[in-house]
Amino acid sequence: MASTFDGKRVSAEWRAVLQFARDQGVSFHLNSGQRTMREQQALYNAYLHGSGVLAARPNANAPHIKQGRADHALDVQEDGTGGRHRLQAFLRSIGIPTSLTVPGENWHMEADSQQDLITAAFRINSLRAWRKKRARAVALRKVARVIRWRKHWDKAVKTADHNIQLRKKQLGI
Numbered sequence: 631m632a633s634t635f636d637g638k639r640v641s642a643e644w645r646a647v648l649q650f651a652r653d654q655g656v657s658f659h660l661n662s663g664q665r666t667m668r669e670q671q672a673l674y675n676a677y678l679h680g681s682g683v684l685a686a687r688p689n690a691n692a693p694h695i696k697q698g699r700a701d702h703a704l705d706v707q708e709d710g711t712g713g714r715h716r717l718q719a720f721l722r723s724i725g726i727p728t729s730l731t732v733p734g735e736n737w738h739m740e741a742d743s744q745q746d747l748i749t750a751a752f753r754i755n756s757l758r759a760w761r762k763k764r765a766r767a768v769a770l771r772k773v774a775r776v777i778r779w780r781k782h783w784d785k786a787v788k789t790a791d792h793n794i795q796l797r798k799k800q801l802g803i
């Protein structure tokens with residue numbers, strides 16, 4: 631199944647990275663990710679007929695297609711509050727430098743290197759797996775604490791019973 635982000639198809643690597651950015655509080659909106667040849671053809675036809683924005687002729691290596699690759703282009707809303715800008719800065723900070731590769735399109739960005747993208751996605755997935763494992767361990771420890779507490783409680787109840795009998799005898803009741 632294809633991965634999606636903001637309802638747009640994206641590579642598994644971009645999906646991991648974009649979700650990580652959002653989880654870290656970077657606000658942005660994705661307008662377009664990876665397109666099929668058919669979708670690109672429709673955009674290209676619209677462009678040719680003057681009813682759409684500039685779109686590349688569909689081919690397997692077009693920026694938004696890049697079949698079999700992780701590093702397809704992203705269109706990220708530059709919404710006046712700097713969504714695209716913020717995302718680019720965050721990506722740079724986690725080792726994925728990106729560039730605006732189409733003059734006049736300040737929303738169209740591409741990773742400078744597919745390898746950087748793949749590496750960062752791998753790290754993010756490892757981090758996520760580690761956090762999951764740790765959360766499980768913490769939950770197990772909590773259960774263990776409850777069990778330990780219960781054992782002490784049972785022991786305390788028994789001791790109390792014994793002491794109560796003793797006290798009753800002392801008081802002659």
Ligand SMILES: [Zn+2]
Nearest residue numbers: 703704705738
């Ligand atoms: Zn684009």
